[in-house]
Amino acid sequence: MKNKLYFNSTHPTEEKKAFEAIEKEQHHVGYYNLPNQDTHVIVSYCATLSKEITTIAVIGIGGSSLGAKAVYEFMKPVKELSRKLYFFESTDPINITNLLSQFDMATTHFLVISKSGSTVETVSVYKYIFTLQNNPSAYTFITDPNSPLEKYAKSINASVLHLPDNVGGRFSVLSSVGLVPLALCGIDIEALLLGARKIKNSFFNDGYLKETLLKKAVYYAKNHAQYNINCIFAYSETLKYFCEWYVQLWGESLGKYQRHSAFHVGLTPIGLIGPKDQHSFLQLIMQGTRDKSLTFIKIEDFEDHIVIPDITLPHLEALDTLNNLPFSELINMQCDSALEALLEEGGIPLDMITINTVTEENMGALIFYYELLTSLVGELIDVNTYDQPGVEAGKIILKKKLQQG
Amino acid sequence: MKNKLYFNSTHPTEEKKAFEAIEKEQHHVGYYNLPNQDTHVIVSYCATLSKEITTIAVIGIGGSSLGAKAVYEFMKPVKELSRKLYFFESTDPINITNLLSQFDMATTHFLVISKSGSTVETVSVYKYIFTLQNNPSAYTFITDPNSPLEKYAKSINASVLHLPDNVGGRFSVLSSVGLVPLALCGIDIEALLLGARKIKNSFFNDGYLKETLLKKAVYYAKNHAQYNINCIFAYSETLKYFCEWYVQLWGESLGKYQRHSAFHVGLTPIGLIGPKDQHSFLQLIMQGTRDKSLTFIKIEDFEDHIVIPDITLPHLEALDTLNNLPFSELINMQCDSALEALLEEGGIPLDMITINTVTEENMGALIFYYELLTSLVGELIDVNTYDQPGVEAGKIILKKKLQQG
Numbered sequence: 001m002k003n004k005l006y007f008n009s010t011h012p013t014e015e016k017k018a019f020e021a022i023e024k025e026q027h028h029v030g031y032y033n034l035p036n037q038d039t040h041v042i043v044s045y046c047a048t049l050s051k052e053i054t055t056i057a058v059i060g061i062g063g064s065s066l067g068a069k070a071v072y073e074f075m076k077p078v079k080e081l082s083r084k085l086y087f088f089e090s091t092d093p094i095n096i097t098n099l100l101s102q103f104d105m106a107t108t109h110f111l112v113i114s115k116s117g118s119t120v121e122t123v124s125v126y127k128y129i130f131t132l133q134n135n136p137s138a139y140t141f142i143t144d145p146n147s148p149l150e151k152y153a154k155s156i157n158a159s160v161l162h163l164p165d166n167v168g169g170r171f172s173v174l175s176s177v178g179l180v181p182l183a184l185c186g187i188d189i190e191a192l193l194l195g196a197r198k199i200k201n202s203f204f205n206d207g208y209l210k211e212t213l214l215k216k217a218v219y220y221a222k223n224h225a226q227y228n229i230n231c232i233f234a235y236s237e238t239l240k241y242f243c244e245w246y247v248q249l250w251g252e253s254l255g256k257y258q259r260h261s262a263f264h265v266g267l268t269p270i271g272l273i274g275p276k277d278q279h280s281f282l283q284l285i286m287q288g289t290r291d292k293s294l295t296f297i298k299i300e301d302f303e304d305h306i307v308i309p310d311i312t313l314p315h316l317e318a319l320d321t322l323n324n325l326p327f328s329e330l331i332n333m334q335c336d337s338a339l340e341a342l343l344e345e346g347g348i349p350l351d352m353i354t355i356n357t358v359t360e361e362n363m364g365a366l367i368f369y370y371e372l373l374t375s376l377v378g379e380l381i382d383v384n385t386y387d388q389p390g391v392e393a394g395k396i397i398l399k400k401k402l403q404q405g
Numbered sequence: 406m407k408n409k410l411y412f413n414s415t416h417p418t419e420e421k422k423a424f425e426a427i428e429k430e431q432h433h434v435g436y437y438n439l440p441n442q443d444t445h446v447i448v449s450y451c452a453t454l455s456k457e458i459t460t461i462a463v464i465g466i467g468g469s470s471l472g473a474k475a476v477y478e479f480m481k482p483v484k485e486l487s488r489k490l491y492f493f494e495s496t497d498p499i500n501i502t503n504l505l506s507q508f509d510m511a512t513t514h515f516l517v518i519s520k521s522g523s524t525v526e527t528v529s530v531y532k533y534i535f536t537l538q539n540n541p542s543a544y545t546f547i548t549d550p551n552s553p554l555e556k557y558a559k560s561i562n563a564s565v566l567h568l569p570d571n572v573g574g575r576f577s578v579l580s581s582v583g584l585v586p587l588a589l590c591g592i593d594i595e596a597l598l599l600g601a602r603k604i605k606n607s608f609f610n611d612g613y614l615k616e617t618l619l620k621k622a623v624y625y626a627k628n629h630a631q632y633n634i635n636c637i638f639a640y641s642e643t644l645k646y647f648c649e650w651y652v653q654l655w656g657e658s659l660g661k662y663q664r665h666s667a668f669h670v671g672l673t674p675i676g677l678i679g680p681k682d683q684h685s686f687l688q689l690i691m692q693g694t695r696d697k698s699l700t701f702i703k704i705e706d707f708e709d710h711i712v713i714p715d716i717t718l719p720h721l722e723a724l725d726t727l728n729n730l731p732f733s734e735l736i737n738m739q740c741d742s743a744l745e746a747l748l749e750e751g752g753i754p755l756d757m758i759t760i761n762t763v764t765e766e767n768m769g770a771l772i773f774y775y776e777l778l779t780s781l782v783g784e785l786i787d788v789n790t791y792d793q794p795g796v797e798a799g800k801i802i803l804k805k806k807l808q809q810g
Contacts (some may be wrong), residue, residue, distance in 0.1 A: 010707055061682025062685055092641050092732070095643075097709050098482040121680055123718070128714060128732075151720035169684075228696055236500075255692055256688070256692050257692050264693055266689050268696070275466070275495065278468025279653070279796070280471070280653035282799065285795075286660075293476065315553040325765070334525075336802075337802040390691030394687065399726075403726055405738075
């Protein structure tokens with residue numbers, strides 16, 4: 001992974017302070033350890049699943065589904081996977097009925113994932129599906145030790161796997177929450193962790209990413225009142241769900257009251273896909289309010305070498321400059337052109353992340369890069385990156401409504 | 406459709422001024438006429454397509470694909486459609502190869518859609534597909550009269566349909582651009598237009614929506630410096646692509662230099678899906694910077710009556726309050742709970758749009774409601790709602806790169 005910043009930021013004191021804070025918190029915040037984990041429990045568990053199971057269905061929402069979905073949808077178009085993966089992540093009845101019509105219950109294994117073990121959406125959908133498939137061996141539960149869901153799972157003799165200590169939902173993709181569904185589908189989880197480990201080592205052991213990540217985080221934090229929106233502009237359809245994962249990670253981690261002042265702060269995340277969103281959002285970035293920072297993500301080589309054919313269409317000769325161009329090059333030229341146009345326009349903090357191709361290792365790197373960046377920015381804007389107190393109020397109101405119903 | 410505002414806005418002078426401007430511009434901006442159009446050309450064209458064609462593939466990007474996709478994905482889970490619809494809307498080679506593997510070329514008809522007739526993405530993908538299927542009768546072209554694409558189409562004796570006068574890409578879903586692919590798949594386009602017509606009549610003929618739309622638009626415009634982000638929070642997975650359509654409509658229409666001052670202005674659009682994004686974005690809305698207005702969209706009756714079964718799970722008895730609840734009711738209780746929690750929190754302009762069920766008529770209403778709102782806000786923040794000069798710079802740079810390549 002490469003990352004080039006197109007803005008200047010030199011604040012050695014803040015950078016040093018942020019680095020020290022992260023170095024300290026890595027000893028008690030669980031996600032920092034995930035790249036170095038021993039996966040044998042996960043691998044052994046996955047080996048127990050019958051070869052006759054052709055479909056894995058995750059029942060989970062938010063942090064319990066977005067990470068695995070990001071990795072799966074990234075790899076699916078380029079890798080022959082061993083099983084299909086579906087996600088029940090809504091209480092929308094049309095969505096539930098529609099998903100159930102797409103696979104055969106008899107050859108499906110369900111992963112019921114809830115950190116707390118009492119997520120309303122997850123338990124509701126599980127109850128419904130359980131009436132259609134009441135064999136406990138069709139289910140594995142992934143939850144925190146001693147959660148009500150674990151106790152329930154044990155009461156029906158179903159398999160249970162745990163989340164590691166102190167890993168929040170939105171930072172859990174590289175734990176059992178993401179690794180189990182992915183490994184069951186034939187995703188190379190060791191490569192995913194290797195990619196994350198390389199970023200971790202580069203950051204903590206004075207590699208090239210340390211300086212870049214610190215400069216970027218300090219710049220975002222110092223300017224967060226002006227640039228209150230942070231966009232990813234990813235030039236590949238394969239990164240669509242990575243963007244959704246990033247939106248949760250960034251939004252839920254950084255939209256908070258400040259710890260020491262109780263001011264509202266936060267950087268709003270937006271995920272864009274190029275070139276499609278050049279025809280949608282680029283106008284706003286280019287000429288709209290100067291409230292956005294923007295990170296391009298580019299894949300150097302798509303390893304799909306289809307080429308625009310060398311044919312001339314009458315009346316469309318002006319577009320013959322496209323002839324013989326691989327689509328892989330065209331899409332990257334489009335990305336570079338958008339970047340250059342925005343640089344010329346000025347006033348928009350830009351950077352470019354480049355990965356060389358679509359592999360698990362590169363996805364692991366992207367994930368860990370964004371987790372580190374989120375932790376750094378959270379520290380610098382003085383919020384608790386790892387809690388989400390703002391979602392409780394709605395849950396309490398729902399609970400009351402349910403009790404009245 | 407119902408629309409309830411939870412904020413106060415009383416600015417009769419601005420409301421009157423905005424209404425008069427829109428009444429005036431409806432005579433030369435083409436989209437206002439679309440709900441009243443005569444569809445016989447489209448219907449006759451659709452009748453000519455062989456019953457052996459089972460798949461329609463749109464080659465188009467931005468305004469040429471987002472609208473039809475929004476309607477198709479809304480109706481697909483609830484209606485038995487006569488043909489499948491695919492969208493080639495990227496130059497990502499992995500995406501192109503992957504889409505082509507999903508259907509049979511022999512039973513597919515391609516709609517090549519480009520208003521200008523020289524969109525780089527559309528022509529590139531068309532050239533590639535044309536080498537795989539070189540029968541001109543497998544293609545229909547939808548473009549502006551006398552565009553290079555029309556001239557090309559005529560040179561190969563392929564069918565051509567036109568866009569109506571003065572209809573911009575992002576306002577074109579109710580023209581041939583959206584109606585042709587939708588009608589070919591069995592979507593009821595008359596019902597879609599009826600829904601739009603009802604909103605149009607309510608607005609222009611002193612119906613209940615006139616006051617609501619004007620109040621909302623004036624409020625957004627007056628407060629756009631503070632509330633520079635406008636979110637839709639739609640409680641149904643069926644509205645996912647409607648949100649993408651809205652993002653283009655809003656972002657590309659309203660992110661501009663002002664006409665009379667050349668200041669950068671714009672309201673950034675964000676599309677959210679509930680309850681999923683309660684686990685992602687709600688924290689940021691609740692406790693983050695007070696820079697967002699928020700519109701909930703709720704479907705009163707999903708017409709899918711699956712119910713949470715009346716079973717007690719040991720250790721999860723606390724969730725028995727969910728038992729016997731239809732999912733349709735649960736998701737709407739979740740929507741109401743999020744709204745109430747945000748109302749209690751305060752400081753966030755909220756409103757709720759309710760449609761009664763998933764039908765073409767309701768989608769037509771939503772589309773026209775948002776088009777009118779966009780036009781009103783554009784008028785009030787003093788931009789040209791219908792151009793997109795900011796995307797030209799990148800196109801010029803790409804053109805240079807292509808000539809050098």
